[in-house]
Amino acid sequence: MSTTTQNDVNFYQAKKGIMSWVYTIDHKRIGIMYLIASSLALFAGGAFALMIRAQLATPGGMLPMTPEYKDTYNMWFTLHGVIMVFLFIIPAIPAALGNFILPLMVGAKDVAFPKMNLASFYLYVIGAAIALYGIVGGESPLTTGWTFYLPYSKETAGAVITMTFAAFVLGFSSIFTGINFIVTIHKLRAPGMSWYKMPLLLWALYATSILQVLATPVLGITLLLLIAERTLQVGIFDPALGGDPVLFQHFFWFYSHPAVYIMILPGMGIISEVISCFSRKVIFGYKAIANSSIAIAVISFLVWGHHMFLSGQSVYAGLVFSFLTFLVAIPSAIKVFNWVATLHRGSITFETPMCYALSFLFLFTIGGLTGLPLATLSTDIVLHDTYYVVAHFHYVMFGGTVIAFFSGLHFYWPKMVGKMYNETVGKIACIIVFIGFNVTFFSQFFLGYTGMPRRYFTYDSSNELWSQMHGFSSIGAFILGFGVLILFANLIASLFSDRKAPNNPWGATTMDWETQSPPVLENFSEDVPVMKKAPYEYE
Amino acid sequence: MSSKVDTNKFIPRFVSHHFSNADQEFESCKLGMWLFLLTEFMLFGGIFVAYVVFRTWYPETFESGAEKLDWKMGAVNTVILITSSVTMAVAIREVQLNRKGRALALLLFTVLCGMGFLVVKYFEYNHKFELGIFPGDFFSFMGDHMSNEHLYFSIYFMATATHVLHVILGLLAILWVSWRTAKGEFYEAYYTPVEMVGLYWHLVDLIWIFLFPLLYLTK
Amino acid sequence: MSDHHGPESDHHPHVLPMTMYIAVGTALFVLTALTVWTAKFMPEMIFHFTKMQVTPTIAIIIALIIAFTKAALVCGFFMHLHYDKPLNRATFLSGIFFLSLFFLFTLADTLTRDDKVYLREGMPESFKTLTEIPHKPHMVKAMAGYCHHGVKTDDKVHPCHYCTTGHEDFKESDTTVEATPEAKAAE
């Protein structure tokens, strides 16, 4: 780093005023804005989750069992799903952390299309505003679940059009981010950074972007057709008009299954970075992890039918999809094995990001293994659409993606804001989140095993196991919520502390740590930053 | 080559700050555009999947539906779109050769063709509406038809309306680059927007190449 | 900003010969004519000479082959993929690949759907009517007062262009013309 010049003023101070944020095309500022927006979405979705758990804590629930309140619960879980999926998990890692880190990691001054990046953020804001209007705009509540299955979403009076249009707009936001990342990784890598010298987070983001670009347009046309179905009664998905509701599920899952990997892949990338960094050791099986990201991206397009084994899909198609679903388990397993092998003979320290990464390994392993009975056709008959599925995908989505997001957030926080958070509080929050999470969702496996269906707002009080497990789950949810609050409080408190972060607090080796914290306006002081050493070359 | 540029005629342009040279910028834009076109393929792909599924289920319905469309109008529109595609491609060539006037004329001719396409489409739609052929449940056709023919027309209207939307967006984009061409912003070293709009316009043509035989001809 | 690059680091276009554009354009027009001919006139000719019917399946395969050829011409030459970087070509081909996966797996379901449940004695009538809606399209004859092209038979404003000698089909088949209110009013 050269001596302090005009170039070394960090990007927060380089331009001042609210307008410098509104019109900014700086990827770092857009990343920060995305981070704030998606964290708000996390809190909104989390609030709905807590209300769901409060209702299910007892069989009678907290809502009176009169017809007008039944839809309230249905609205809660629908909005929990819609907000968490479209407004939080999908943009959280790629668009918030990825936007900030990716150009730094490839050694570029910005993403390839900075204006499109800003457009992506504004589309996100518009989409979120439309979704908010759908919630509070006076339309009757949306009760379809985030899957919008027809014909129910056609017959219900809820704000389906508003919400689907919001998801449509958010889809474009996602596509723009994807295009930007692919082009940036292809064209703007620093001299010296060949494909197999890219940090693994870049591989993960690259695979994610492929999925965003290829799958999201299908969601677009699906939602357009759904809107047309409600306004013009086109009948393509409506059995009363000769259409086929199962075709809608094909359309929907062609997007939404790859979307599951849009959510988890960047999380896996972050874990690769964090584990290698805090083990002070070269990542084990770099090529295997990199290639498995791409393999997951490709195979994830072939397995959408496993959401539909019992949905009226042909049983032969079910056979094919079951087989392919097992195949997609392999690359994920390879990654887990590689991460554990990286720990071997390392020099491991347990800072907050590493605590989250290790919880990720624990939870994601459970999440992955509990997916196997769902991919097996005969056991899926029992478990399909029960709480087992709920538990399984929360282990993958929350235990995987969100924990990885927390890990990445703590890992890159010093780089993003230039301040260190309180390490002890961070670890305590991590432990509370870990415990709360397991109490919440492990109990749901038992519910699913004994046949408790999803999306029920009440349940059999005579079944003691159900009462107990729902009770546990609800207690756990509040512990989890408390942990997340501490986590964010700790991070926000760090902004007002005077613990200035060094440029490379963790001793990591990728290019993003070579700039100052927070980075300067055009990321690097040098005109053309050159990659000096390969990633993960710890001595 | 840059020495040939008449700087009085063309406005020189700088490469954006985060690219290291013009080639990198051009290639990045082109890759970005191809990725965007990829999303368009997938978007229309959805409609085509619906088409194929229902065609395999109800072949008679689709034959009966296709007979109600006027293949002559479809053929005229195909010719119009292909012409516009040729002129668009040649317009890019003219920009590459620094012939501003000819490029502008070709671009405007492309716009004219696109408008012609819309006019023909308007007459087609109008005729359908007069006969009560509407998508889905609003289908109120009184002549001979299959019991679920509204499905065919749902797909017809969804596909062509989405395509028409793309034509309109494409026309606006061509007008935009025509205006910039007239100002002299494009020359052999910088013509990225023209190239991008050209790619987009060819996509519009590409989709019609499939829509025409599938909707109008195969009975 | 210090690192802006002037026109000296310029991009050099790859200009293609005019003959290519003319040749490809001509090919596209010819193929359009060909696809119309194969769909509209060829079946009659084949039937005239060989008494063989061109089935819809064959017709659609021919139409698709021609359409793919045209698409290849447009992509390869007008969109310059033939001369372009392999990366852009790969992008385009990946679209085709994933789209065909979408087709393949969706059809794997819809073509092997097992909803033609083996029917036995004793299926209740109500159940039958509930479940036979989508899979049995049937012909609906023209309404009274309309020709089979759907045009009102006494419509002076919009005469039917297809029933060239007046509403001929209508006169043959329909006997309920007296029943329509318009007809009664005319009397």
Add this chain to the structure above:
Amino acid sequence: MKLDNIFRYSEAASAHAKEVDSVGSLINWLSVVFFVLIIGLMLYFMIRYRRRSENEKTPHISHNLILEIAWSVIPLAIILVFFVRGYKTFINVMQPAPYAQSEDIYVTGSMWKWDFEYTNGGAVSSQDSVKLSPLKIAKAQRKALQKKSTPEQGDDQKIVALDKRITELESDPKFNNLSYFSKNQDLFSKDGKSILSPKVLTVPINTPIRLVVTSKDVLHSFAIPAMRVKRDAVPGQKREFMFTPIKEGVYYYTCNEMCGTDHAFMVGWMNVVSKEEYAKFKESIKPKEGGTPAEIGERLWERNCKSCHAIDPKAPKGIGPNWWNLWGSERTFTDGTKAIADHQYLSDSINDPAKQIVPGYAVPMPAQGLNEVQIKNLIEFIKTLSDKPSEEKSEEAAK
């Protein structure tokens, strides 16, 4: 608890349940093995290789090809076993051979109840279901006794006896699976009337049962956890599955696909009975044939209308209007218009119930799907429900 029972699903009561459960156990035990292996190693490495000094050096182990191939191929081989074990049962359940001998039952889901029709044309009504639930009957009797305005001698003892029976039934293992709804009827009622009338699916033991499911409105999913079966009911399309119950008892069924407001109430129970009992049951629901139109209409009323429309002049106000003296009376509607209840009005209001609604009956009647002959028979039956001689009435209506 037996070790292999840790991973049991809900109680298993069908022939293929054992196979399903053993596949499930296999997967889960192997998962446990892998989990212990992975997380055990992780924990071991965490402790063994924690940083002891700032200047520690780590070895440069970039990869190990043999190890990586091993941990790709071995899991692949294992999960392929899962696939093979899984698909056979699935096919047998979801697509039984057409020649398989079975007892067919036709299941129709609608918002928010399941209807069952049998091959002899019989169908179960909610009333029958109430009869089939001893617990419900005992509870109803106790309630009736408690509400009596003039208590008689011996009522107390009766209540005590009923309480004992209720406790007995509740602790009966056969009823452990009974849904919440059978025991908490009061919670699910509106204006004192149960808004839910779950119907009982009665099936014979040790007989292959083939359920053909469809739906009247939106997607539902018919699931019987104890039988290890579940399948979506797709409107307009038929889906089937087959199972063989091997244990007598009562098992709950649920709807597992989000279908609207009362999705959580779309539950009921299935009664597995002996073959003899089943034969008796099937005979009892067999529709009687022949008779005058009014008699046919009465049977229609019993099947389709009884739960909402009373025919007794003294009956309390039901969900739908009482039919006593309905024929020929003047009806006033919510929009202020009036009509005489003649043949036209009745058939209209059966075909399109929501069009004209008499004040006080907020819940629109669901479409019944009756054909013209059935409607005519029903109206003939309604004509007989009058305190005046029938000829007089019909003359009045004719005027």
